[in-house]
Amino acid sequence: MFQAMIHFSPTDLQAMALSARVAFTATLVSIPFGFAVSYVLVFSPLPGKTLLNGLVSLPLVLPPVVVGYLLLLSLGNHGWLGEWLADMGIHIIFTWKAAVIASMVIGFPLLVRSISIGMEDIDDRLIQASCTLGARWYDTLFTVILPLSARAIVAGATLMFARSLGEFGATIVLAGNIPGVTQTIPLAIFDYTSTPGGDRMALGLCLVSIGLALTVLVFNEGLIKRFRRGAHR
C-alpha cells in the first residue's frame, strides 16, 4: 500500500543509500576513537579530564550549523587542515566524505557517553584482579575492559548511527546539498519542502526516516536491557 501511494525517484533512492552509507561509515570509523577517548575519560589519572569531556560533549550542545561552519573553516581550501590535505590531493568538502566527517563530529558525544557509562559500570576490582594476576595495562584493556564494555559500545554505536541518519545542519554547510553526491534523506526532504507540490514526496521520505529511526532505537533499547540484565548476574 505504501509503495502504491508513493513512487520514489532515483535520486530519493540514492539519498537513502547515501544516508545509510554515511551513517555506517561515520559510526564504524568513530568506534575506535570513541573507545580510546572513553578509556582516557574513565580510567586515566590525567588532570585535564574535565576539559576533554567538555570538548567532546560540545557538539551535543552547539547548533550543528556552528559545528559545520567551523569544520568548513578548517577543512576548506584555505583552512589550515584543508590546505595540507589539498597538497596531498585529498579534497573533503562537498564530497560524501564531508558528510561522514560532519556526522562523526556531531554523533561522537553520544558514542563516548554511552561507552563511558558502560566502562564506569565495570567493577574496579576486576581491573585490580587482572593487574595482580600479571596483566599489563594494555593487556587488561583488551582482555577485561573491552569485552566488558562490548554491549555499551554496540549501544553507543546504534545511537550514533541513528543520529547520523538525521544529521542536517553540519552536513549542509560542509557537504552541500548535491543530489546523488551529498544529498542524504534529511537534505532531500528539505529540498522537497521548498519545491511546490513536493509535500507528498517529503512526507514519504519522512516516513522512511521515522521507520529507520524507530528500528534503530528499538534495537538499541533491547541491547541496553540485555546489558543491564548482564550486569546483575
Add this chain to the structure above:
Amino acid sequence: MTLEVSLEKQLGDFAFASEFSVQSRRVGVFGPSGSGKSTLMHMLAGLLKPDRGFIRLDGETLFDGSSKVNRSSEKRRVGVVFQHAHLFPHMGVWRNLLYGYKRTPKQQRRVDPQSLVEVLNLGPLLDRGTGTLSGGERQRVALGRTVLSCPRLILMDEPLNGLDEGLKYQIIPYLKKVFAEFEIPFMFISHSLNEMRLMTDQVLEFADGRLCAQTSAHRLALHRMETSQTGYMNLLELRDPRPQNGLFVYRWGNQDFILTAGGEAPVGMFELSSREITLFKKHPEATSARNLLHCKVKKVFDVGNRVGVELDCNGQHLVSQVVHDAVRDLGLQVGGEIIAVIKASAFRRLY
C-alpha cells in the same frame, strides 16, 4: 618468606602507620573493620601507593618512598584473593583459572593446572560460567586463579566473609591443602578469631591503623578471652567417627568423645567453648553429660572476673573457665587431678 614493612598512608581522616617484620609462611592480619587491614593489603599488592616507607619481600624492594622505587602490581608477583572472588564475568571457569597462569613466564610456573584442579576439586566446575557458581565455588576458583599465577606471596582479604555462616568453614580444608601442597606463603586477613587460629601461626593485630600486637593465634585467643562473652574456643580436630545410638563417637588423641553433631568425613574440626566444660572434684556417680575426662591442671590464670583453667587430658589440651569461688571449692592447683564434664551437644562442627 621474609616480609619487612614500614608504611604510612593518609586516607581522609584515617591514618595508617605501621612497621613490622615477619618470617612465617602463615601470617594472619587481625583487627576489626576500619583497622587498616585492607589498606595494608592494597599497599602490599601495589594497588595503593603509600605516602612513605618501604616494603621488602625476601630482600627485594617492592616499594621505597625515599629512593622512589614502586614496583607495579603486575610485576610484584604478590597474588590477591579478594573478599568477593571477583571472577571475570565474561570468561568461564577454566579461562578464569588460567588468566594469571598464561601471563606467568614459563620458568616461574611452579603449579600444574591439572594438579591444582584436583586439589581444589574444581573438575566439575571447569565448563561452567561464573554466574552459576555458589559463593564457596567462586572463592575456590578465585583461589585457584591466584595460586596458578605462582606468586611469591598470596594476600587473602577476608576470603570467607561473603560466604554463608554454615558453609564458610568448609573452604578452610581446601585453603590448607593448597598452601601445604604448593608451599606458597600467605597472609590471611580477617576479623574472625577462629579463622586466624585455623589458618595462621603468626598474627599481626591491628587497631586504628596501627600494629598493636605481633603474637601467635593461640596467645591472641587467650588474650581475648577476657573481653569475649563466649569464652575461649577450644578447636578440636576429631577423627574416625562411628555412629552409636543416633550419636557420633569421635576419636580425640587416645580418648573418645560422644557428640550429637557429626558427619561422614574421617576428620572434622569442632569448636568447644570454655564455658561448656564443667569441672568436678571427684567422678560423679551419674550425669546427663556424656563426656567425662580425667585431666591434670596445667595452668590457672585470671581473666577478668573469671579464672581460666588449662587442662592436660592424656596429652591433649583443653581450656575451661570457672569463677573465683569455684577455684577455692574445687581446690584447683597446678598438677592437681580434676574431672572435666562436657555435654554431647556442646560441640559445634566447623567443617
